[in-house]
Amino acid sequence: MFKKLTFSIFSICFLLILINNAFATYEIYLRAEVINKVLPDGTVVPMWGYARDSGVGIHDGNVSVPGPVITIPENETNVRIYLENNLPVPTSIIIPGQYQQSGGGPVRNSSGRIQSLSHETPPGSTVLYEWGDFKPGTYLLHSGTDIAIQVPMGLYCVIKKETAPNQVYGSNTAYSNEAVVVFSEIDTELNTQVHNNPGVGTISSINYEPKYYLVNGNPFYPGITPIDIGDIGSNKLIRIVNAGLKDRVFSMGENYFKVIAEDGNEYPFYQSNFAIIVAAGQTKDVLFTPNNYGYYPIFDRKLGLKNYLQTTGGILTYLRVKSPNEFTLNVNKTGTGAGKVIVASSPGGIDCGNDCTETYNENTVIRLKAIPDTNSKFVGWSGGCTGNGDCEITLASNTSVTANFAPLTNIIVNYPNGGEILKTGSNYLISWQAPSNASKFSIFYSLNNGTSWSLIAKNITRRDFLWNVPAIKNNTNKAKIRVIGYNASNTQIGIDSSDLPFSIEVVKVTSPDASGLVFSSGTPWQITWDTYLTSQPVANTIVQYSINGGFTWNTLAILTGNPGSYSGSVPRVTTTTTKGLVRVLLRNAKNIVIGVDVSDNFFTINP
Known part of the structure; x- marks a missing residue:
């Protein structure tokens, strides 16, 4: 009897072990929290990010945007994620493409509208989310609550699983190295409004307009390090994830790659391409086989290539295929500056x-x-x-x-400093450097290479000034800027002017203007021009041409007002001329010229 009982207990324990192994789960501890993200230009943006901790309440992970890349082991099928919410609003987790078991959704607000696609974690709470039969592939994990707000705020990360080591979907997708590339955006105004008014549903993303475009959480800047992807000759897996609200076009320039999967679903036939659309919230897996050492660009062909007002930046980074020899470049700085x-x-x-x-x-x-x-x-x-x-x-x-840097002892005009082309009525940032004891500045401009000067502004305390270029009588290529600095006692301590003249345009001939143009006598052509701010209204426009490089001019038409274009026939010539030019003159009601421009390049007219 005792032996039978012992055997039965042993059998039950063994059975429980088998059951436990069959239903083993892979546990992940995520924490959602506020973070201030510092962008390369110094802008600080309030965001919400994820940290991966070793347990509930332990807080040994770093909050980041994007959140951590999560790898599910190949032999794990059941996944549990414990979400600790330290945000001021409810949040949740979804993984599009994976079947979520626990909880329920959608969650509706008081007016019956869907607020969340999954059960929510209230502020200050920890809630469990479960998935069974977790499939291999690349997926975007993100908030399922108020998605158009919480995802741009930063609640997203990559979660991935493979069928075998270095095989995403099987032996056909084997690779030696991988790169995770996450596209996203930041609308600083949206983030600031949400941070100041965090309640769910209080902010709209209808006027969403990104200012920064990111790869793996950063816009391109000079200090960004290329992504190492190993040696030549083997497949490299690039996991592309678009966590933004706008579609992006992934490109590697002229380099082709094979698209093998979309949203964790392997294609039956792989596609060779050099640019692919990655929709908002979508993932795509591609295989790239480099044959040469070097640096391979990754960028958005939809031109999300700016850091707010500055280019080059945005969705741009480089993959580095290592050469057999590598060398270190070290930069030092010295001097009292x-x-x-x-x-x-x-x-x-x-x-x-x-x-x-x-x-x-x-x-x-x-x-x-x-x-x-x-x-x-x-x-x-x-x-x-x-x-x-x-x-x-x-x-x-x-x-x-x-x-080597040294302290300034005088003023230095940085912009415009020679060769620039400015348009009347447009804004340009005049900038300069000055000694530390300079407390205020006066700014002047000249239209005659410095013979005479007109005041722009005085008592400026910054070291730049946004200048709205005034209307002038005619185009000039003899403009200069002058900056005079004063100390706190109003004593002049420095002065500088543009090193070389720059141009200011009232009117600009846009066609014909390119070099190498050839026309035939009597054939149709169109002359076009752009007009900027003029000193007086334009009453009529004279359109002229020259066949001798501007030595003499012939009138094609006198047009009422300023239509911006003239359509007619190419003037007839008896011999070929390579010195063709077009001139446009703007005149006021008294037929006084208030703007004139000549095409920049000669064109050819054949008989």
């Missing part, structure tokens, strides 16, 4: 500042630019470079370069 050094060429990697060292492939050509602070000037290079211009290096060995 201040400034930073950036890589002003692809693939980036240094923004020194703080990030002053990067390892590059052999023979990579790097261009360094020294940028002094407003109270300093760049004196010159030493070490791997000399002179005081940009430093260009071809890395054939480990190299150190030193930038």
Whole structure:
């Protein structure tokens, strides 16, 4: 009897072990929390992010946007995620493409509208979310609550699983290295409004307009490090995830790749392409086989390529296929002045500042630019470079370069400083550097290469000024800017003007204007021009042409008002001329010319 009972207990325990193994779960602990994200230009944006902790309430993970990349082991099918919510509003988790077991949804608000696609975690609580039969593939985990708000706020991360090590869906998808590429956006106004008014449903994303476009949480900037993807000759898996609210076009320039899956579903036939649309919330897996060492760009062909008002930036990064030899570039700064050094060429990697060292492939050509602070000037290079211009290096060995900065003793006009083309009625940022004891400035402009000056503004305390270019009588290529600085005692301590003249345009001939144009006598043509701010209303426009490089002019038409275009026939010539030009003159009611422009390049007219 005792033996039978012992055997029965043993059988039950063994059965329980088998059942437990059959229903084993992989547990993940996520925490949603407020984070202030600092962008490369210094802008601080309030966001909501995820951290992965080792247990509920332990808080040993780092909150980030995107959240951590979560890898589900190949042999795990049941997944539990414990979500701890430290946000001021309810939130939830969904993984599109995976079947969620626990809880219920959707959750509706008091007016009956869907608020969440899954059961919610109230603020200050921890709630369990479960998935069974978790499928291999690449997926976007994100908030299921108030999706158009909480996802742009940063509640998203990548979760992935494979059928076997380095095989996403099977042996056909084997790879040696992988890169996770997450596209997203930030509308700073939306984030600020949500941060200040966090209640669910209180903010609308109808006027959503991103200012920053991100790859893996950062817009491109000089200090960004390329993504290493190993050696040549083997498949590289790129997991593309679009966590933004707008579609993106993934491209690697002229490099082809194979699209193997979408939203965790393997294609029956792989597609070879060099650009693919990745819809909002979508994931795509591609295989890329590089045959050469080097740097391969990844960017958005839909042109999300800016950091607020600055380009180049946005959705741009580089994959690095390592060469057999690698070399380190180290940047130092010296002197009593201040400034930073950036890589002003692809693939980036240094923004020194703080990030002053990067390892590059052999023979990579790097261009360094020294940028002094407003109270300093760049004196010159030493070490791997000399002179005081940009430093260009071809890395054939480990190299150190030193930038020398010194305090400013005078004012330096930075923009416009010569060669620029400004349009009347448009805004341009005049900028300059000045010694630290300069407390206010007066700004002037000249239209005659500095013979006479007109005041723009005075008592300016900043080191830049947004100038609305005034209407002038005619186009000029002899404009200059002058800045005079004063100390707190109103004593002049410095003065500088643009090094070379720049142009101001009232009117601009846009066609014919390109070089190498050839026309035949008597054939139709159209002359077009753009008009900017004029000093007086335009009463009529004269359109003229020259066949001798502008020595003499013939009138094609006198047009009422300023239509912006003229359609007619190419003038007849008896011999070929290669010195053709077009001129447009704007006149006021008294037939006084108030704007004139000539096409920039000669064109040819054949008989």
